[in-house]
Amino acid sequence: MKKFLKKEYVMPVLAIVLAIAVVTGVSYAIFQVTTTGTKNNVINAGTLQLTFDESSSNEISLTDAVPLTDATGMQGTPYTFTITNTGTLDAQYRLMIEENDELYASHGDEDRIFPNGTLRIGLTKNGTTTYVNYERSSLDSGVLKPQESITYTARIWINYDAGNEVQGNHFHGHFTVEAIQTNDIFPGAAQTILANNTVKTETPDFSTSNGTGLYQAEDDDGTSYYFRGNVTNNWVKFASDFDEWLYWRIIRINGDRTIRLLYNGTTTTTTGSGTVIDGDYYMSSSGMQEKYMGYTYDRSSDETDSGLKQKIDAWYADTVGSVNTDYDQYVATGKFCNDTSGGTTSGNVKSYASVTRMNNHTPSLKCPQTTEDYGGSYLLKAGTFTLDEAIMAGATSAANSNYYMYNGLNYGTWTMTPGKVDSSSSTKIPYYWQQQPNGSISNVNSYASSIWVRPVINLRADVQLTGTGTASDPYEIVES
Numbered sequence: 001m002k003k004f005l006k007k008e009y010v011m012p013v014l015a016i017v018l019a020i021a022v023v024t025g026v027s028y029a030i031f032q033v034t035t036t037g038t039k040n041n042v043i044n045a046g047t048l049q050l051t052f053d054e055s056s057s058n059e060i061s062l063t064d065a066v067p068l069t070d071a072t073g074m075q076g077t078p079y080t081f082t083i084t085n086t087g088t089l090d091a092q093y094r095l096m097i098e099e100n101d102e103l104y105a106s107h108g109d110e111d112r113i114f115p116n117g118t119l120r121i122g123l124t125k126n127g128t129t130t131y132v133n134y135e136r137s138s139l140d141s142g143v144l145k146p147q148e149s150i151t152y153t154a155r156i157w158i159n160y161d162a163g164n165e166v167q168g169n170h171f172h173g174h175f176t177v178e179a180i181q182t183n184d185i186f187p188g189a190a191q192t193i194l195a196n197n198t199v200k201t202e203t204p205d206f207s208t209s210n211g212t213g214l215y216q217a218e219d220d221d222g223t224s225y226y227f228r229g230n231v232t233n234n235w236v237k238f239a240s241d242f243d244e245w246l247y248w249r250i251i252r253i254n255g256d257r258t259i260r261l262l263y264n265g266t267t268t269t270t271t272g273s274g275t276v277i278d279g280d281y282y283m284s285s286s287g288m289q290e291k292y293m294g295y296t297y298d299r300s301s302d303e304t305d306s307g308l309k310q311k312i313d314a315w316y317a318d319t320v321g322s323v324n325t326d327y328d329q330y331v332a333t334g335k336f337c338n339d340t341s342g343g344t345t346s347g348n349v350k351s352y353a354s355v356t357r358m359n360n361h362t363p364s365l366k367c368p369q370t371t372e373d374y375g376g377s378y379l380l381k382a383g384t385f386t387l388d389e390a391i392m393a394g395a396t397s398a399a400n401s402n403y404y405m406y407n408g409l410n411y412g413t414w415t416m417t418p419g420k421v422d423s424s425s426s427t428k429i430p431y432y433w434q435q436q437p438n439g440s441i442s443n444v445n446s447y448a449s450s451i452w453v454r455p456v457i458n459l460r461a462d463v464q465l466t467g468t469g470t471a472s473d474p475y476e477i478v479e480s
Contacts, residue, residue: 066158070131071300073157074122082151083177085144092257092461094141095152097121097134099173114169118162123379124153126220128369131299132333132379133159139333139379141256141461142221160302190225190257192465192475193250196233199225206361206391209400217392219365220335220377221255226365226392230402235268235474236261237467238459239320239327246319247474248457249404251389252365257461258332262385262405263454268471271408276452277315288427292446293352293418294374295338295383301373308384308414312455316382320457328381330477334458336383337367338416340375348423354387354433355419358397358441363388375418384456387417387433390441399438406439412451419443 085091104113119134132139134156144150154175197214204211212229227234227250234250238261247268248261265274291297295309305313321328342353357363365388367377385405394403407413412434419431420443432446444451465475 067160067162068120068157069160069301070120070122070303073120074129074155076155076157078124078153078155080151080153081175082149083144084149085146091144092141093144093177094461095139096176097139097173098176099171114171118159118169119171120157120159122155122157125150128220128367128377130335130377130379131303135333135381141258141332143256188257188462189259189459189465189475190253190461193253193259193469194225196468197225204228204392206363207396209394209396209398209403211394215392217365219255220367224252224255224365226252226389227404228392229394229404231404232471233469234404235264235469235471236459236465237474237476238330239325241266241319250469250475251385251393251456254334254458255365258334259459259461259463260334260389261457261459263456264407268474273409273452275407276409276413276454277311288429290350290421290428290430291372291374293340293421293430293432294372294376295336295378295416297374299373299376308416308453311453312382312384315453315455316457321381330460330463331381332458332460333379333381334383335367336378336380336416336456337386338375338378338418339368339370339386340372340418341368341370343420349420350423351420352418354417355443358387358391358419358433361391363391365389365392382455382457384414384416384453387415387419387441390415390433390435395435395439395441397440397442399436399440401439403439405435407454408437409452410437412436412444414446414451414453415441418446 083093099113114134116135117133121132121134121139123130123132123139125140130140140152142150194214200211200213200215202215203217204215209229212231213227214225214231215228216223216225218224236248236250236259237245238248239246244266246266247264247270249264251260251262254260263275263277264270267274292306294306296303296305298304320331339354340352343351343355345351353368370376390405393405394400395405400406401408415433415435417433419433422429422431430446431443433441434444434451436442459477463477466478467473467475469475
């Protein structure tokens with residue numbers, strides 16, 4: 001019998017309305033988006049005050065809209081707002097778009113709603129833009145300390161890949177922010193996990209595999225808590241695949257308090273091929289170009305998914321995200337880093353910034369910005385682990401089977417992190433970081449190597465857990 005979370009809010013939903021008027025025509029829906037209210041909207045709820053400070057223009061116009069590339073969509077008029085916590089306690093928030101069922105009904109649009117994935121949102125925060133296909137789920141989340149602010153800029157357009165199935169479709173909705181203010185700054189699952197562990201504040205020596213337990217480091221959203229070494233209390237039992245439960249290992253508590261999970265098969269004793277997606281494959285079979293370092297590439301034009309992303313997306317759709325289950329609602333649209341930034345060039349080899357972090361034993365949970373047309377930061381329901389997360393878990397360039405990510409597989413496992421591009425031959429050969437069968441990490445030709453994959457998801461911050469996280473008593477999502 002599956003046990004699920006009963007959704008409860010300790011504070012009311014706070015929303016700034018983004019009204020949407022629709023005009024249909026040509027082969028695709030044409031719509032215009034306008035905001036309502038004044039330039040400066042302040043909403044109070046108890047001691048939490050969220051201030052939405054709009055930009056000088058409070059109208060977003062997408063007149064005569066047709067499917068657009070990301071580059072063209074980002075040229076549209078932005079809608080900018082700032083969320084400020086002027087209260088005295090930390091506040092966890094979640095940014096979403098809430099659709100207006102009353103407007104759908106009054107306009108007779110119930111059967112003409114955009115399908116999931118056909119609307120595209122460009123969301124900019126702290127100078128970094130992430131692109132997400134609108135799927136009626138959380139757009140972003142985080143924790144605001146007292147007097148802290150966060151500024152968002154949002155643009156919305158029809159996905160470039162949308163076909164004639166969107167003809168005549170309508171959309172009515174508004175941005176909403178769900179907020180919880182509490183003396184406990186670790187609500188939900190994070191509170192349970194932290195209560196069962198003693199946090200180690202020192203930084204391990206990442207040149208070795210030494211250290212076991214729960215450590216802390218900063219990510220893009222605040223303080224993250226990551227498991228390292230041969231820990232035995234980071235097991236989670238969640239979702240099922242053809243009547244078999246799926247088991248996961250907790251990689252870390254993210255800075256936004258979501259929980260990052262690594263797939264580990266259908267039992268707590270599963271090893272080898274049972275811990276990965278069935279079948280091995282190439283990162284890219286299209287050829288050898290530098291852009292294939294990206295989780296997606298040609299992002300500003302005809303965005304194309306890598307083989308890695310296609311494999312993970314298909315697996316998620318058939319299992320956790322299946323329309324025949326209720327599991328997807330407990331999975332956050334989390335942040336995944338495909339770091340194609342920086343690096344140095346020596347001769348015919350261009351090494352990305354990840355090589356420096358590996359060589360210097362300085363992993364980071366922050367995702368650097370990139371100016372390339374491939375890679376960067378993504379908002380996704382599923383991805384895989386990064387080089388940095390593997391190092392922080394206990395991996396080095398040497399063999400090591402004494403950490404929780406080691407799975408005894410006879411083949412390598414892809415990370416989500418590019419390493420270098422070798423232009424010594426007539427073509428550019430892209431290399432990706434890979435977890436080797438002996439537990440070490442190395443750079444591998446991502447075109448010539450056929451490797452396996454371990455999916456990663458993020459549980460929502462507001463889920464409640466029972467259990468102690470051991471193999472015999474794994475954490476489970478429960479009804480509160």
